[in-house]
Each structure stands twice: as structure tokens, then as C-alpha cells.
Amino acid sequence: MNDVPPVPHRGVHNCWDYFNYLISASTLKSQFFVCILGPTLLFERYFQGQKSDKRFFACSACRDRKDCDFFQHEDEKISDARKQARHEFNRSKQPEYTHNEYYKRYQSALREKPSKRSYCHHCNLLLSPKETKSHGNHRMTTNISNEQLLKPSFVMAPLENKKTNAQYLYNEKTVEFLLKTIQTLGFDRVVCIGTPRLHEVIMSSEQKKLDSLLLDIDHRYYQFYPPNNYCRYNMFNHHFFDGDESEKYFQDFLHRNGGDGVVVVTDPPFGGLVEVLAFTIKRIMMLWHKDKTDVCRFQDLPVIWTFPYFLEFRIVKWLPSFHMSDYKVGYDNHALFQCGKKNKGTPVRLFTNLSPKTFVLPKEDGYRFCDVCDRYISSENVHCEKCNKCTSKDGRRYHHCELCNHCVKPGREHCSTCNRCELVKHRCISDRSSLGCHICGDLTHKRRECPQRTAAKPGGKGNRKRKHNSLASDTAGSSDTTVIDESFKTSADNVNCRKDSIESTGVYTTDNTPCKHRRKPSKSNKKKRKFHKKS
Numbered sequence: 158m159n160d161v162p163p164v165p166h167r168g169v170h171n172c173w174d175y176f177n178y179l180i181s182a183s184t185l186k187s188q189f190f191v192c193i194l195g196p197t198l199l200f201e202r203y204f205q206g207q208k209s210d211k212r213f214f215a216c217s218a219c220r221d222r223k224d225c226d227f228f229q230h231e232d233e234k235i236s237d238a239r240k241q242a243r244h245e246f247n248r249s250k251q252p253e254y255t256h257n258e259y260y261k262r263y264q265s266a267l268r269e270k271p272s273k274r275s276y277c278h279h280c281n282l283l284l285s286p287k288e289t290k291s292h293g294n295h296r297m298t299t300n301i302s303n304e305q306l307l308k309p310s311f312v313m314a315p316l317e318n319k320k321t322n323a324q325y326l327y328n329e330k331t332v333e334f335l336l337k338t339i340q341t342l343g344f345d346r347v348v349c350i351g352t353p354r355l356h357e358v359i360m361s362s363e364q365k366k367l368d369s370l371l372l373d374i375d376h377r378y379y380q381f382y383p384p385n386n387y388c389r390y391n392m393f394n395h396h397f398f399d400g401d402e403s404e405k406y407f408q409d410f411l412h413r414n415g416g417d418g419v420v421v422v423t424d425p426p427f428g429g430l431v432e433v434l435a436f437t438i439k440r441i442m443m444l445w446h447k448d449k450t451d452v453c454r455f456q457d458l459p460v461i462w463t464f465p466y467f468l469e470f471r472i473v474k475w476l477p478s479f480h481m482s483d484y485k486v487g488y489d490n491h492a493l494f495q496c497g498k499k500n501k502g503t504p505v506r507l508f509t510n511l512s513p514k515t516f517v518l519p520k521e522d523g524y525r526f527c528d529v530c531d532r533y534i535s536s537e538n539v540h541c542e543k544c545n546k547c548t549s550k551d552g553r554r555y556h557h558c559e560l561c562n563h564c565v566k567p568g569r570e571h572c573s574t575c576n577r578c579e580l581v582k583h584r585c586i587s588d589r590s591s592l593g594c595h596i597c598g599d600l601t602h603k604r605r606e607c608p609q610r611t612a613a614k615p616g617g618k619g620n621r622k623r624k625h626n627s628l629a630s631d632t633a634g635s636s637d638t639t640v641i642d643e644s645f646k647t648s649a650d651n652v653n654c655r656k657d658s659i660e661s662t663g664v665y666t667t668d669n670t671p672c673k674h675r676r677k678p679s680k681s682n683k684k685k686r687k688f689h690k691k692s
């Protein structure tokens with residue numbers, strides 16, 4: 158890990174619009190900033206576009222303080238006793254057994270008849286016949302077939318904690334599509350980051366055409382795969398829970414055959430910060446580039462990243478060699494992420510640096526090739542002569558508006574008051590005074606960003622008053638702008654991303670695509686807003 162450039166200092170805008178982050182190299186260096194999920198990240202709150210005075214460390218992966226409540230101001234002095242207590246606490250929260258001990262359970266289960274095999278959902282354990290009795294009241298799956306043992310995602314209940322772990326599993330069609338693409342493009346192995354279902358299909362295939370290494374935070378997989386096929390891993394901080402030994406399996410896998418033939422397929426939780434995930438992907442790309450073979454020198458590590466279409470702007474901003482494919486990713490256990498329903502269908506797409514021309518989408522599902530765009534597109538997508546591209550993003554047919562001079566979503570019509578296309582039933586800008594600032598009436602900002610508001614300045618009384626648990630509950634001080642540190646761009650250059658496409662801006666405003674991750678206001682915030690309305 159030493160030769161990987163440190164995580165740069167950078168502020169990133171977060172899509173929940175309530176706080177901003179800054180990631181620090183020091184987080185990876187000091188064991189005292191480690192929580193149960195590895196090194197923490199250094200966060201920074203922004204207020205009216207300016208940094209506030211206090212930066213703090215918090216968990217890289219948990220967005221709910223119930224799951225991990227690590228909190229420490231950057232400059233806080235920690236006593237030795239507290240450091241020790243924290244260390245012990247972190248240890249106590251790790252899985253009960255070692256990877257080898259867990260994996261022995263699988264080997265024993267294989268030797269038993271299916272009728273003697275069971276899995277306890279309460280303890281998350283494969284059980285031997287002797288152990289079963291002591292789990293009497295626990296929810297169990299019994300009579301586990303060989304096929305189920307090979308496909309653990311059909312035995313274990315998916316983790317559905319939306320804030321931390323949301324385990325949405327690809328449906329069969331999507332897995333088949335990914336496999337076909339991987340094989341057609343001639344890859345011989347896959348690094349599956351957070352894609353256990355793809356991994357299990359590869360691992361259980363009789364033809365053994367592909368090899369796979371799963372990197373996932375869910376420790377339950379210890380039982381089903383040996384250390385050379387599964388590493389417990391946190392992709393928000395590139396942390397291998399089982400240290401160097403485990404990381405070596407990953408490195409060997411990545412560099413096998415001089416780096417030739419490997420592809421990364423990832424499907425991180427959608428609540429994850431794009432910037433942090435993009436940084437991890439760049440990091441892995443850089444590791445791969447260290448192989449000085451021709452394969453690694455003249456191209457990038459191929460990656461397929463599953464994420465919602467409305468985050469395209471931010472993904473492509475950080476990974477400019479990536480494009481969004483029209484392929485609609487389907488899931489088994491998410492009602493909204495199904496294809497072909499009456500609603501808009503799944504919003505989840507694949508982002509990849511594989512050439513759009515070679516990323517062939519299945520004809521039988523209506524996808525076709527657009528000669529002008531030089532890529533495969535969905536059946537609803539039509540080429541707009543005026544925009545000179547296939548413009549649909551959300552899987553519906555867009556239409557061109559002459560006045561806006563670009564294509565717009567269906568159901569929108571041009572409104573001369575708003576001077577842009579809007580839903581037919583919308584509130585025109587002139588009726589929207591309540592949407593602007595309650596203090597000065599300006600529509601371009603909210604009360605909290607009003608220059609005339611003096612009560613809470615960065616580092617001022619209003620800010621200091623906030624308790625530290627405001628990490629997850631305070632929207633009042635956040636702004637929409639973010640400073641991107643130069644060092645991130647430097648690391649981007651290192652991974653061979655085209656220099657011309659790397660953003661030169663130091664400050665950016667977020668995309669205006671609707672954010673699906675906005676939190677419900679907490680009770681205290683609701684109260685605050687009521688109070689503001691009255692005043």
C-alpha cells in the first residue's frame with residue numbers, strides 16, 4: 158500500500174445536500190482514526206460556500222450513526238486510554254472467527270448430506286448437525302442443496318439496511334448479460350467489487366472459463382469462499398480487513414498474466430459518495446498500471462460500474478474516460494429497479510471505459526446500434542438530428558424543444574414564463590416566491606445562504622452551537638458548492654485519463670439532476686423551518 162499515492166485532501170460535494178467531505182491522507186496513516194470499518198474519512202462542513210472551522214473524522218461507509226458513531230474533531234487530543242479503548246472496541250466488533258475458521262464450515266457442510274445442512278440467519282452461520290440444536294429458536298434455512306451452497310446469495314437473506322449496506326441483487330438477465338459481455342470481450346477473470354451474485358455464478362460454472370475474486374464488506378461470504386476468492390473489503394477507503402495477506406491475494410489476481418485479461422465489475426451501494434468511489438476506482442487503476450507490461454502501459458484497466466443514470470454527470474466528471482451505457486440493470490429484490498414495469502423502469506445503468514462500440518447490448522431486448530453515436534442504444538432512445546445524439550437518459554423517449562434548444566423529458570412543455578420546459582402542471586417562476594429566499598426574496602438562493610443573514614457565520618455562534626451529532630441531521634449550514642483540490646487532478650493524470658478531459662476548475666456547482674437521496678428533514682429541522690417561516 159505504501160507506493161499508492163495517499164488519498165488527497167479534497168472537498169467533495171455530497172448528494173444529500175447536508176454536509177461536505179474532505180478526505181485526508183492522514184486518515185490512512187493513523188491507527189487512531191480507525192473505526193470498525195477501517196480508516197475513517199475527514200469530513201468538512203461548508204457554509205455559504207466557505208469551509209467551516211472544524212473538520213472531523215467519521216466512518217467512511219456508514220451514513221447512519223446507529224451503525225457506526227465514530228466522531229472525532231481533527232484537532233482533538235485523544236488520551237492513550239481512549240485510544241486503547243477504541244482499539245479494543247473495534248476488535249470486539251469484528252466477526253467472531255477467522256476467514257479460515259469460517260471457510261471450514263463450508264468444507265464440513267459439503268461433506269454432509271443436504272438434509273443435514275442448515276444456515277442460521279440469526280447468527281449468520283452455516284451449522285453442523287451437532288450445532289443445530291443450540292440455535293433452536295433462530296430463523297433457519299435447512300436442507301441446503303449443493304447448488305445453494307454454490308450460490309450463497311440464494312441462502313442468505315440480502316442485507317437491506319439502506320443507509321449502509323443495501324444489498325440489491327442482479328436478476329438473472331443482468332447476470333447473463335454481464336457474463337456474455339465479459340466473455341465476448343475476451344476477459345479471463347473478474348474482480349467483483351460488491352457483486353456477489355456475479356461472483357457466485359462465475360464460481361459455480363462448470364466450464365470454469367472465468368476466474369473471480371469477490372471484494373465485499375459482507376463478512377458472511379467468509380464461509381463460502383477461500384481467501385483467494387474472497388477478501389473482506391471496504392471500497393470507501395480501500396481497506397482490506399484481513400491486512401496485507403488478504404491484499405496480496407487481490408494484487409496477485411490483478412497482476413496475473415502481466416495484468417492482461419482482467420476486468421473490474423462493481424455495484425456499490427447507491428448512497429455512496431461518487432467522488433469517494435471514483436477515487437477508489439482510480440486507485441485500483443493505478444495499481445494495475447504499475448505492471449509495466451504493454452497491456453497496462455497503453456490502456457486503462459477495464460471497469461464496469463453499476464450506478465443510477467442521474468449520477469452520470471458526477472461519474473463522468475471524475476472518470477472522464479467512462480461513458481454511460483443504455484443497458485438497464487435489473488434487480489431481483491428491488492421493486493423500483495425492475496425492467497419493463499409501468500413506471501419508468503430501472504434507473505440503474507452501467508458506466509464503463511470499455512469502448513461503446515464493443516459494448517454490445519442485446520438485440521432481443523430491443524437495443525440497437527446508432528451509427529451516428531457509434532454506440533448501442535435502448536429501443537426508446539431516438540437520434541435527435543438537432544442535438545446530434547441519442548438523448549434519452551431515463552429510458553423514455555425525449556422530444557426536442559426548439560426554444561430550449563435541446564431534448565427534454567416526455568410530459569414537459571415549454572413555458573414562456575419560466576423560459577424553459579416544465580411539467581404541464583408546474584408552478585411558474587412568478588408563483589414561486591415561496592421557493593426562494595424568505596429574507597431578501599431572491600429566487601436564486603434559500604434563506605440559509607442569504608448574504609443578509611448574519612446570525613450564523615462559519616465558525617460563528619450558530620455553527621459552534623451545533624452538536625457533533627449534527628453530522629446526520631443538520632442541513633442548515635450546507636452550501637451547494639465544493640472545492641476540488643488540485644491533488645485529485647494530479648492523481649487522475651497518473652492513471653492515464655485523457656488530460657484534455659480532466660476538469661481544470663477548482664470550484665464547481667452540482668448538477669441539477671434530481672437527487673433521490675435527499676434525507677427527510679429531521680424533527681429538529683422541521684421545527685427550525687417552521688420557526689423560519691414564522692419569522
Ligand SMILES: C[S@@+](CC[C@H](N)C(=O)[O-])C[C@H]1O[C@@H](n2cnc3c(N)ncnc32)[C@H](O)[C@@H]1O
Pocket residue numbers: 218321322323324325326327350351352353354355356372373374375390391392393424425426427
Ligand atoms: C447494491 S449491492 C450489489 C449486489 C450486486 N448487484 C450483485 O447482485 O452481485 C451492494 C454490494 O456491495 C456490498 N457493499 C456495501 N458496502 C460496501 C463497502 N463499503 N465496500 C464493499 N462492499 C460493500 C454489499 O454487501 C453488496 O454485496
Ligand SMILES: [Zn+2]
Pocket residue numbers: 277278279280281292295
Ligand atoms: Zn443461531
Ligand SMILES: [Zn+2]
Pocket residue numbers: 527528529530531539540541545546547
Ligand atoms: Zn444516436
Ligand SMILES: [Zn+2]
Pocket residue numbers: 541542543544545548556557558562563564
Ligand atoms: Zn434534441
Ligand SMILES: [Zn+2]
Pocket residue numbers: 558559560561562565570571572577578
Ligand atoms: Zn423548452
Ligand SMILES: [Zn+2]
Pocket residue numbers: 572573574575576579583584585586
Ligand atoms: Zn412556468
